[in-house]
Amino acid sequence: MRPPIRAIAVAVVLAILVALPWAHVSLPGVFGDPLGSPGTLNLLGLCFVFGALALTYDLVFGYTGLLSFGHALYFASGVYVTAIALVRWHWDLPHAIALTVVVSLLLPIVLGSICLRVRDIPFAMVTLAFAQAASILVLQNPGGLTGGEEGLPLGAESLPAALVGVVNTRNLYWLALALLLVTYAVGWWAVNSPPGRVWQAIRENERRVEVLGLDPYRYKLGAFVLSGFLASAAGVVYLLLQGGASPTVATADFTLALLVMVVLGGVGTLWGAVLGGVVYEYLDFRLVALSGAPAIQALPGILRVPLSEPLFILGVLFIVLVLFVPGGLAGFVRLVAVRAL
Amino acid sequence: MSTIALLVITGLALGALYFLIASGLSLIWGLMRVLNFAHGAFFTVASYCAFIAAAALPAGGPWLHFLFAVAVGVGVGGVFAALTEVVLVRPLYERHVGQVLVTVGLALATTALVQGGFGADPRQLELPVWLTGTTTIFAAIPNSRLLTIAAAALVLVLLRFFLQRTRYGLIVRAGVENRAMVSALGIDVQRAFTLVFAIGGMAAGLAGVLAGAYYGTIDPFRGTAMLLFAFIVVVIGGLGSVTGSAVAAVIVGLLQQFLNFYAAAGTGDFAVVVLLAVVLLRRPGGLFGSAT
Numbered sequence: 209m210r211p212p213i214r215a216i217a218v219a220v221v222l223a224i225l226v227a228l229p230w231a232h233v234s235l236p237g238v239f240g241d242p243l244g245s246p247g248t249l250n251l252l253g254l255c256f257v258f259g260a261l262a263l264t265y266d267l268v269f270g271y272t273g274l275l276s277f278g279h280a281l282y283f284a285s286g287v288y289v290t291a292i293a294l295v296r297w298h299w300d301l302p303h304a305i306a307l308t309v310v311v312s313l314l315l316p317i318v319l320g321s322i323c324l325r326v327r328d329i330p331f332a333m334v335t336l337a338f339a340q341a342a343s344i345l346v347l348q349n350p351g352g353l354t355g356g357e358e359g360l361p362l363g364a365e366s367l368p369a370a371l372v373g374v375v376n377t378r379n380l381y382w383l384a385l386a387l388l389l390v391t392y393a394v395g396w397w398a399v400n401s402p403p404g405r406v407w408q409a410i411r412e413n414e415r416r417v418e419v420l421g422l423d424p425y426r427y428k429l430g431a432f433v434l435s436g437f438l439a440s441a442a443g444v445v446y447l448l449l450q451g452g453a454s455p456t457v458a459t460a461d462f463t464l465a466l467l468v469m470v471v472l473g474g475v476g477t478l479w480g481a482v483l484g485g486v487v488y489e490y491l492d493f494r495l496v497a498l499s500g501a502p503a504i505q506a507l508p509g510i511l512r513v514p515l516s517e518p519l520f521i522l523g524v525l526f527i528v529l530v531l532f533v534p535g536g537l538a539g540f541v542r543l544v545a546v547r548a549l
Numbered sequence: 550m551s552t553i554a555l556l557v558i559t560g561l562a563l564g565a566l567y568f569l570i571a572s573g574l575s576l577i578w579g580l581m582r583v584l585n586f587a588h589g590a591f592f593t594v595a596s597y598c599a600f601i602a603a604a605a606l607p608a609g610g611p612w613l614h615f616l617f618a619v620a621v622g623v624g625v626g627g628v629f630a631a632l633t634e635v636v637l638v639r640p641l642y643e644r645h646v647g648q649v650l651v652t653v654g655l656a657l658a659t660t661a662l663v664q665g666g667f668g669a670d671p672r673q674l675e676l677p678v679w680l681t682g683t684t685t686i687f688a689a690i691p692n693s694r695l696l697t698i699a700a701a702a703l704v705l706v707l708l709r710f711f712l713q714r715t716r717y718g719l720i721v722r723a724g725v726e727n728r729a730m731v732s733a734l735g736i737d738v739q740r741a742f743t744l745v746f747a748i749g750g751m752a753a754g755l756a757g758v759l760a761g762a763y764y765g766t767i768d769p770f771r772g773t774a775m776l777l778f779a780f781i782v783v784v785i786g787g788l789g790s791v792t793g794s795a796v797a798a799v800i801v802g803l804l805q806q807f808l809n810f811y812a813a814a815g816t817g818d819f820a821v822v823v824l825l826a827v828v829l830l831r832r833p834g835g836l837f838g839s840a841t
Contacts, residue, residue, distance in 0.1 A: 275646075322830065329584065330833040333784045337822040337829075340777065344822070348815045460777060464586075464653055471650055517665040523658025530650045531640060 225385055228252070229378035240497055246377035251493055253377075253384035253449045255486040260391040261442040262469040262485030263478055267435040269467070270476035271399050272428055273411030275328075277463050278319075278335030281342045282436035284458035285315055286443020288346065291453040292353050294366040301368055308444055316436030320429050327414075336460060343458040354455070361452035371448055380449050387445045388482065391438050395478050398434060407431050411476075468526050474538025483537050491525075492518050551688035556806050558686070562694035562763060564802025565701030569756035570779035571786070571794040572708060573630075573749020579725035579789025580738075580745050582645050587633055587652040588753050588779070589772035590659035595626035595754030596767045597663055600674055611677035619758050626754020627747045634746035639739070656773065663769040671766035680762050693762040700759055704752055705795050711748075712791065721745060725789045778805075781825045787838025797836060800824075 231243040241247040261283060268274045289311045293304035323334045349356030364372045370379050398404045406427045409417050417424050447453055456462060465488070473484020495518035498504065504515050514520050533540050570588060577585050599622035603614040637655060641647040680696065683689040712718035720741050723731045732738050760775070761767045782801050786793030801821050809817035828835065 322826075326829055326833045329578075329788065330784070330829045332584075333780065334826050334829050336777075337781070337825040341819055341822045341826075344815050344819045348813065348819075461773070464657075467650070467653065468657070513665040514662055517661040519661035520658045520665065523654045523656075523661060526654035527637065527651050527658070530647050530654060531637070534644075534647065 222389075226382070229381060239494075244378075246374045249377045249381040250449060251490070253381045254446070254493070255489045256384040256388040257442050257446045257449060258469065258485035258489040259482035260388045260485070261439055261446075262466060262473060262481040262488075263391055263395050264435045264438040264442065265466045266470050266475065266478065266481035267395060267398065267407075267438075268431055269470060270481065271404065271411065272407040272431040273414075274324075274428060274432065275332045276323075276335040276432075277332045277460065278323075278337075278339030279435075279439060279466055280458055280460070280462040281319075281335075281339040282312065282316055282439040283443040283446070283462070284342065284346065285312055286440030287447045287453045287457050288354060288360070288443075289440075290444050290447050291360045291362065294362060295360055296353055298366065301366075301371075305444060308440060312437050312440030312443075313433065315440075316433045317429075320432035320436070324425055324428050324432065336463075339458070339463065340460060343455070343460070346455045346458045355453070357455060359452055359454035362447070367448070380445075384445050384449060387442060391442065392478060392482065394434075394438065399478065403427055403430055468522065470536075472526060472529060472536055474536035477538045480536055480538025487537065488522065491522055495521055552810075554687035555690060556810055557803065558688075558690045558694050558698070560803035560806035561799060562697040562802070563806060564798040564800075565697045566756050566760055566763065566775060567779050567782045567802060568701050568795050568798035569704060569752045569759070570775055571782040571798055572704070572791050573745070573752045574779055575783045575786065575789055575791060575794045576721065576725075576745045577749050578783065580721060580728065581638075581648070581742055583638060583648045583652070584780075585652050585746075585749070586649065586776070587630075587655040587659070588749065589774075589776035590656045591626045591630050591633075591750045591753040591772075592757040592760070592775065593663055593767075593769055593772035594629055594659060594757075595622040595750075596757030596761050596772075597667060598622065598625040599754070599758045600672070600761060600767060604675070611675065612679075614675070615677050615680065615762070618761075619755065622754040622758035623751045624754070626757065627751035630750020630753070631743050631747040633750075634743050638746070639742070656776075660769055660773060667769070669769060671764075671768040673766055674761050676762055676765065681765070693759075697759045697763055700755065704755065705791070708748075708752075708791050717741065717744060778821065781821060783835075785825055785828050785835055787835030790835070790837040793835060793837025 229244050229249055233244075234242045239248045239251070264282075265276075265279050268276050268279070286308055289308045290304045293299040293307050294301065299307070319335075319338050323331055323338070326334060346354045347356055348354075354360060370376055371383075399407070406417060406422060406424075407430075410424050410427060414424050417427075443457070446457070469484040469488040470481045471484070472488060473482065474480025499516035499518070504512060507515070529536055533543075535542065570592060574585055574588055577583055577588075599618040602621045603618035606614055606617055609617075633652070633655060637651045638648050641651060676693075680693050681691075683691050684695065710718075712722055720731060720736055720738070721744070724738055724741055728738060756775075757767075757772065760771060764771070778801060782797045783794055785801065786795070786797030801824070804824065805817035805821055807817065808820050809815065832838075
């Protein structure tokens with residue numbers, strides 16, 4: 209009787225998440241504002257986007273064993289192509305998204321087919337090189353397109369009315385939730401499909417896959433393109449949630465953050481990667497607020513300084529997990545569950 | 550002519566800084582197959598410790614202060630790196646991805662800590678007058694550039710001497726070629742691991758102090774920014790080859806300076822990453838690496 213119980217639990221959690229904007233419950237300490245407030249909904253929306261994004265990275269890194277250091281590029285292309293079409297060219301949202309879909313299919317096809325000609329560390333470095341080139345381009349602000357360091361804020365006039373204003377944050381929240389669910393569904397379908405099995409076989413032993421008469425290159429490219437495309441989709445939702453593009457999303461640090469999210473959550477599990485993305489974004493955001501709390505401000509400097517830096521806490525947490533819990537949070541949960549049974 | 554001379558020297562000096570970071574990275578990768586993301590943290594921590602310790606020195610002229618800073622930077626870099634190897638990397642023996650990941654975590658945590666402790670803004674440094682002045686060689690060349698080049702050249706000579714002429718250097722070179730064989734011959738490769746980390750950390754620490762003189766300031770993020778280009782240098786030069794790193798560092802430094810000057814700012818950086826992609830796709834092992 210296990211499957212029905214699980215399905216019911218999932219349905220209940222989903223129902224709660226969908227109904228959340230109507231909740232006026234305060235969870236002091238967990239969120240700064242009441243649950244249904246725009247501030248909390250925005251944070252949760254960002255958490256969902258990062259959950260989805262971490263999942264897309266897990267498809268290449270965790271499932272196919274490709275250590276890409278350029279994943280930020282595909283996220284950033286979703287963010288920037290849409291932003292440029294909306295703000296600079298004054299397109300409406302559907303056309304901007306249509307353009308983004310085309311670009312976010314072509315970009316990973318072209319770059320992936322080049323990068324995948326080499327493996328391992330050279331592969332990591334070539335992907336890093338392309339992502340870094342894009343990051344430099346964004347900062348250079350060619351033709352005044354990207355806005356350089358200042359980024360590209362979306363004006364209210366470039367968006368449909370339902371996505372503008374604090375009142376409509378709930379629509380963005382639902383959009384982010386939908387993104388996460390769709391990404392999860394596509395990811396689940398992909399890794400359980402025949403090509404998805406081949407990805408995992410490539411991760412375990414690429415030579416063997418070749419000997420079995422399959423061409424690993426095509427399967428790896430498939431994983432790379434799917435993951436890049438889904439990352440761009442996450443980028444579009446991120447742009448709408450943030451109300452603008454900023455150049456940090458194209459940097460190598462951003463890819464490293466993705467790596468941290470996936471490992472934090474659990475490499476090679478979909479829900480682990482999602483959990484990692486959600487927890488990372490939540491901690492990154494909330495630890496800043498918590499560090500301003502009087503209890504922490506009253507501490508002596510030697511304790512206060514480290515505790516006020518979210519990235520310090522995340523970095524240490526990350527090291528501890530890598531050293532002692534190789535499966536990440538998902539591995540930890542599974543371990544506890546096995547012990548409890 | 551004077552512009553070209555200035556660009557050549559500045560490019561060489563930048564290449565010298567890259568080389569100091571890249572040589573350690575290259576040896577660590579060659580011997581242990583670990584891409585060490587914490588190398589930028591060694592650089593940053595060493596530079597902050599060095600200049601804070603030097604500022605706290607009660608007596609002595611500016612030169613004594615600077616030499617003291619160099620000594621502290623090299624020492625702190627070496628000790629920090631050796632500790633990293635023993636405490637964080639060694640427990641993950643044979644888990645290469647895990648080893649890379651702990652260095653990523655360490656880099657994140659350390660940069661955040663330095664930023665929290667000393668602020669995100671660049672700190673102005675008190676340097677000896679000669680270092681902030683210039684010497685005329687076809688053009689007015691900042692002396693800090695000359696010092697950086699000389700120091701890197703010295704490190705290259707010392708490293709080559711160590712690798713070619715000493716027993717431990719022999720073990721390191723043999724380990725880069727075939728680590729399993731070295732262990733099978735009954736040689737303690739573990740000790741060589743700590744050693745290459747310490748050497749790499751010392752060179753990165755020196756780079757941290759010299760970069761302070763080069764830019765006149767230190768900030769928490771330069772280590773990470775330079776690490777990226779150092780990675781590019783290592784890969785272009787060929788992983789595991791110190792000479793390859795030196796050659797690639799000069800190419801990258803000059804290319805970056807010339808294009809950033811003659812084309813728009815940022816073009817040099819762009820050209821460097823394009824060069825990386827081209828080299829890797831033509832020769833995955835890098836210029837001086839074995840073609841694997």
